[in-house]
Amino acid sequence: MNDAFPVSGLRGRLTANAPLGARAWFRTGGPADWLFVPEDVEDLADLLRNRPTDLPLTVLGACSNVIIRDGGIEGVVVRLARGFSDIQVEADGIIAGAAALDVTVAEHSAAAGLAGLEFLVGIPGSIGGAVRMNAGAYGSDIKAVLDWAEILTADGELRRLSCEELCFDYRHSELPDGAIVIRARLRGTPDNPEAIRERLAEIRASREASQPVRARTGGSTFRNPEGHKAWALVDEAGCRGMMLGGAQVSEKHCNFLLNLGEATSEQLETLGETVRRKVLDQSGIDLHWEIRRIGRRNTGEKTV
Numbered sequence: 001m002n003d004a005f006p007v008s009g010l011r012g013r014l015t016a017n018a019p020l021g022a023r024a025w026f027r028t029g030g031p032a033d034w035l036f037v038p039e040d041v042e043d044l045a046d047l048l049r050n051r052p053t054d055l056p057l058t059v060l061g062a063c064s065n066v067i068i069r070d071g072g073i074e075g076v077v078v079r080l081a082r083g084f085s086d087i088q089v090e091a092d093g094i095i096a097g098a099a100a101l102d103v104t105v106a107e108h109s110a111a112a113g114l115a116g117l118e119f120l121v122g123i124p125g126s127i128g129g130a131v132r133m134n135a136g137a138y139g140s141d142i143k144a145v146l147d148w149a150e151i152l153t154a155d156g157e158l159r160r161l162s163c164e165e166l167c168f169d170y171r172h173s174e175l176p177d178g179a180i181v182i183r184a185r186l187r188g189t190p191d192n193p194e195a196i197r198e199r200l201a202e203i204r205a206s207r208e209a210s211q212p213v214r215a216r217t218g219g220s221t222f223r224n225p226e227g228h229k230a231w232a233l234v235d236e237a238g239c240r241g242m243m244l245g246g247a248q249v250s251e252k253h254c255n256f257l258l259n260l261g262e263a264t265s266e267q268l269e270t271l272g273e274t275v276r277r278k279v280l281d282q283s284g285i286d287l288h289w290e291i292r293r294i295g296r297r298n299t300g301e302k303t304v
Contacts, residue, residue: 010046011043016033026068026259027216027259029067029069030073031073032073035076037078038083041084041152045156048155057075064124066218068265068295069294071295080128084098093187094188101126102121102127105117115191117145117186118200119138122137122204132175133173134169136171138206146163146184146187147186154178161175219256221256221257229255234254234287235254236282242271247271
């Protein structure tokens with residue numbers, strides 16, 4: 001890591017060798033070479049416009065669906081915070097900043113009497129990540145409700161993309177390479193606020209009953225293959241409750257990995273790969289990670 005950050009004039013908070021593990025829901029992982037929390041959109045655009053082409057850049061949101069590897073993350077990590085979390089309620093929808101939590105958007109929608117966004121209360125994460133991966137749960141997803149998303153391109157240009165331009169697929173969007181989601185508009189349908197709150201309560205109760213929501217976890221580990229449920233494949237392969245060091249496949253919902261308290265990111269990722277191999281051997285189905293694994297496995301290794 002260079003002693004001096006190669007971009008000057010930034011107004012946000014810049015920290016060298018910044019710990020990241022405490023921010024991640026798994027509570028594991030090494031530091032960022034540099035952590036930048038931009039003041040606003042223009043501050044972030046300045047970084048993108050002036051960043052050397054050989055400086056890796058990684059964007060982290062709520063850190064709910066990610067394993068940060070033990071060697072940390074090379075280059076600069078951008079974390080969107082206060083300047084990107086505004087929520088604006090309109091007559092038929094909500095404009096939410098990328099750092100706004102999904103659950104907070106669902107609650108604002110309920111308070112405004114706008115139905116259709118209840119599913120967001122069942123998704124741990126923020127709106128930026130939800131757009132990037134077309135997050136979904138409880139019968140809906142971002143594709144079903146998104147009007148547009150504003151992004152900064154890799155060279156700092158502000159653009160607005162429609163739902164059609166994002167070409168959403170299951171847990172996937174066609175964002176331009178290096179683009180960062182800034183905010184998004186989500187449609188809602190006027191409804192009785194109390195009825196919406198009841199649906200939020202039903203989703204919360206369902207999650208509590210079926211998922212290890214109070215554990216150190218990262219949400220769903222693997223994508224559902226077409227025609228199958230990932231948790232069922234993991235269960236049929238005999239992996240429910242499997243452990244490696246401080247990492248465990250949840251006994252409550254076996255598409256969740258858990259940090260029992262002393263796990264490393266390496267243990268979590270290795271356990272996940274072991275599960276994938278066992279599922280492939282048992283069913284012939286190759287599970288794909290839904291959790292992002294980012295950074296160096298150990299100090300000195302290049303980010304992948």
